[in-house]
Amino acid sequence: LCFLCLLLSLQMKVDGKNLLSACKLAFKICKNENNDYIVQNDRLLDCLLEVLRNEDLQKNNEAIFYCMGAIKFMSGNAVFLNEMVDKGAVEMLLQLMKQINNIRESDTYFSSLGHLLVQLTATLRNLADLAPARCQLVCSGAVSELCVALEQRVDDKDVCTYIVRILSKLSSYNDFCAALADCSRCYILFLALLNKHQKQQDLVVRIIFILGNLTAKNNQAREQFFKEKESVNTLTSLFQTYYEVDLNAQTWHHDRAGKGENHLKHPSEAEDVLIKLIRVLANLSIHPSVGAALAAEHHVVELLVTVLEYKSIDDCEELVINTATTINNLSYYQVESSAVQDKKLHIAEVLLKLLMSNNMDGVLEAVRVFGNLSQDHEICDFIMQKKIYQFMIALLDSKNQDVCFSACGVLLNLTADKNKRAFLMEEGVIGKLVDCLQDFGPADWQLACLVCKTLWNCSENITSVASHLGGDTDTLLVLLTSLLDEKLVLDCSLDRDVRGCHKLHWEREFRPVAEKLLERIQSHHSFIPAVPVTPF
Template identity: 85%
Template structure:
C-alpha cells in the first residue's frame, strides 16, 4: 500500500516540492530491495507510471535523476528488468534524456547502467534498443563527449607532473561512463543481426580502437578489457564491409600490448580476438612475425580451460597453412596440446575437438607417427582410445540434462575428428603399445 501511495503521489502532483519528491523517490528506491514490494510495483504499473513522470519533467535534471535512480536500482533485479524491457517507449525516453542532459554525468551514468542491464540477457531488448531512432548515434556522441573529457583530464594530470605516479584505483567519472557505455555495445553485439550491423559501423569500431590506443590496462583495466571484449564480439561476424576486418592489422598491433601485459583477464580477451582474426592470412603472418605463436603455445600450460580454448583456436588457424605447421614442434607444442587434451578433454568436448583438429592439420603429411608426434605418440594413442570409449569418457554421474549435453558434443564434434586422427596415427605406427585403460 505504501509503494502504491508513494507512486501515485510522485506521479500526480505537478508542483511537488523537490525535497519531498526526492524523499519519495528515495523511499521507492529502497523498497526495490524487498521482493514483495518490487512485485507490487510491477503489478501496479510502476514502469509505465514512472515513464510518464520522466516525460512530464524531462527538462528538470534533478527530478529526472531522482526517477532514474529508481529505474537504476530496480533494473538490477531480473523481474523488474524484464518488465522494463517490455516497455518499448522506455528506449526512446532514455535516448531523449541522454540527448537532453548529455553532460550531466550522474544522470547519464545511471541511464547507461540501466541500458546495460536491459541488454545483458534479453535479445528482444537488444534489437528494440538498436532499432530505436538515433540509438547508435546517441551512444557515439556520448562516447566522444566523455572520451574528450577523459583525454583532457589526462593532459591536465601529466602537465602537473603526474607522470610515473600510481594510477587511481577507481575509474574517473568519465572513465565510468565509457566503461558502462562499451558494456552496452558489447551486449548489443551478441544479437546476430545487430552485431553484424555494428561490425560494419566504422564509427563504433574506430572509437573502440581509440580506447586501446590511448589507454593501457594499467590505466583503467575495466575500460580496456570491455573494449577488447566488444571488438572480439564484432570480430566474430564475417560480413561484407566489416570495419573490424578493414582494421584488423591495426587492431592486432593494439592487442599485442594487451597480450604482453601482466593482466590475465586482458591477456584472455586479446587471445580471443586473435582467435577470430587469425582466420585471415595477414594476421597469421603477423602472429609468426611477432612470435606470438610462441606465447600461444606457452598459454597451453596455463591450466585454465578458457585460456587453452582460445590459444588452441589460434594454433588451429595457423595450422591451416601447411607452411606454418612446423611451429607446433617449437616450445614443446605437441606435448602441451596432448596435456590439454588429457586435462580438459572429458570436461570440454569442444576444446578436445579443437585440439584434435589442430593435430589433424599438423599431421596431414605424416610418414611416421614417431617422427611426427615424437615421444608423445604412445600417450596420444592411449588417450584417444580412452576418450573414444563412451563408457569411460562420459560421466554418467552428471544430471540428465548436462549428461545429454556432453554426449551430444562428444558424438557430433569430438568423436568424428578423434576417430580419424586415431586411425591416422595407428596406420603410421610401427607397433601398437600394450595399454591399460582406466576411467577418468
C-alpha cells in the same frame, strides 16, 4: 509537546490551513535527525499515510508536498522502511504518482507538482532497497507509471535523476528488467534523456547502466534499442564526449604524477561512463544483425581501438577488458563492410600490449580477438612475424580452460597453412596439445574437439607417425582410445541435464574428429602399445 499537538491535529483530520500547518510541522520534525527517537512512533507514519490516501491532490497539493517530504525523511531511516512496506506505502505512492501523471502540462498545478514528485521518487528509491518493496513495484505496474513521469518531466533534472536511480536499482533484478524491456517506449525515453543531459554524468552513467542490464540477456531488447532512431549516433556521441574528458584527465594526472602525486586506482567518473557504455556495445553486438551492423560503424570501431591505444590495463582494468571484449564480439562478423576487418592489422598491433600484460583476463580477451582475426591470412602472417605463435603455444600450459580454448583456436587457424606448421612443430606444439587434451579431455569436450582438429591439421600429409608426432604418439593413442570410450561420458556423478549436454558435445563434436584422428594415426603406426588406461 509540539509532537503531541501534531499527532492530535492529524488524528482529528484537520483540513485547510490547519492541515498545511500540521504537515509543515511534521516536515520540520522529521527533517532533523536528532528527532528520530520521537519520530519512531507508529501513529505518526499512519497519520501521514492517511493524509496521502485521503486528501485531494489539487486542493491540498502544498500540504501533501510537506507530508510527502516528512515521509521521505522517515524513509531514510532503515527502521521505518519495513513498516512502510507493511503499511502499503508502495502501492499508495504509485497511486499518487498516477494522479500526478494525469495532470496535464497546461494545468496550473503541473509545475508545482514536480517538487512533490521529487519527494515521492526519492522515497521510492529508498524503498527499492527492500526485496518485498521491489516485488510490489513489479506487481503494481510501476514501470509504466515511472516511464510516464519520465516522459512528462524530461526537463526536470531532479525528477529524472530519482526515477533513473529507481530504474537503475531495479534493473539489476531479472523480473523487473524483463518488465522494463517490455515497455517499448523506454528506449526512446532513455535516448531523449541521454541527448538532453549529455554532460550530466550522474544521470548518464545510470541510464547507460540500465541499458546494459536490458541488453545483457535479451536479444529482443538489443534489436529494439538498435532500431530506435539515432541510437548508435547517441552512443557514439557520448563515447566521443567522455573519451575526450577522460583523455584530458589522464594527461592532467600524468602531469601530476610527474610531480610525485599518485592517481587513484578506482575508475574516474568519465571512465565509469565509458565502462558501462562499452558494455552496452558489447551486449548489442551479440545480436547477429546488430553485431554485423555495428562492425561496419567505423567511428565506433575507431573509438574502441583508440581506448586500447591510450589506456593501459593498469590504468583501468575493467575499461580495457570491456573494450577488448567488444572488439572480439565485432571481429566475429566477417562481413565485407566490417571496419574491424579494415583495421585488422592495426588492431592486432594494438593488442600486443594487452597480450603481453600480466593480467590473465586481459590476455584472454586479446587471445580471443586473435582467434577471430587469425581466420585472415594477413593476421596469420603477422602472428608468425611477431612470433606471437610461441606465446599461444606457451598458453596451452596455463591450466586455464578458457585460455587454452582461445589459444587453441588461434593455433587451429595457423596450422591450416602447411607452410606455418613446421614452425609450430619446432616449438613443440604437439606435446603441448597432447598435454592439454590430457588435462581437460573429459571435462570439456569442446576444447578436446578443438585440440583434435589442430592435431588433425598438424598430421596432414603424414608419412611417418614418428617423424610427425615423435614421442607423443603413444600417449596420444592411449588418450584418444580412452576418450572415445562412451563409459567416460556417462559419469553418474553429474546432474542429469549436465550429463545430457556433456554427452551431446561428446557425440556431435568430439567423437567424429577424434575417431578420424585415431584412424589416421593407427594407419601410419605399426605398433599400438598395450598401455593400461588410467581412469580420468
